[in-house]
Amino acid sequence: ELNVKVRTMIMESFGLDQYVEEHLNSAKNRFQLFKYKGLDDNTEDNVGIDTHIDRHFLTILCQNDVVDGLEIKTKDGEEWIKAKPSQDFSFLVIAGASLHVLLNGEVFPPLHRVVITG
Numbered sequence: 001e002l003n004v005k006v007r008t009m010i011m012e013s014f015g016l017d018q019y020v021e022e023h024l025n026s027a028k029n030r031f032q033l034f035k036y037k038g039l040d041d042n043t044e045d046n047v048g049i050d051t052h053i054d055r056h057f058l059t060i061l062c063q064n065d066v067v068d069g070l071e072i073k074t075k076d077g078e079e080w081i082k083a084k085p086s087q088d089f090s091f092l093v094i095a096g097a098s099l100h101v102l103l104n105g106e107v108f109p110p111l112h113r114v115v116i117t118g
Contacts, residue, residue: 003029003060006093010058014103027057049114054096061092073111083112 004024011020051073061070063085070083070092083092095107 002091006058006060010099010107014106030056051111051113053109053111054094055098056096057098057102058096059094061094063090063092064088069114069116071113071115075108075110077111080113 007024007027008020011017011023016023063070063083068082068084071080072083072094073080085092094112095109097109099107100109
């Protein structure tokens with residue numbers, strides 16, 4: 001339900017109201033859960049998921065203030081910033097490459113990664 005609301009709001013905010021129903025009917029959804037192991041004493045690599053851009057329309061992440069690790073590269077490519085939740089329990093919406101194409105580059109799909117700490 002959250003996915004439908006977010007997609008609808010995005011389409012309507014760009015004046016694509018007439019295509020919302022068609023888009024929702026053609027969209028495929030995928031639900032994934034990731035669990036990361038703690039750091040191994042024998043490894044120097046702390047990246048849980050390598051740097052990437054999501055290929056699909058959008059990603060909705062559920063975050064809490066206890067577990068962090070998501071980092072997003074700034075648009076200029078100069079630095080990584082931590083994606084910290086705005087409240088104890090937050091949803092973060094990340095634009096994907098498909099949304100970028102649909103909106104003719106109006107929305108930026110950020111490079112991001114998961115870094116395991118502690």
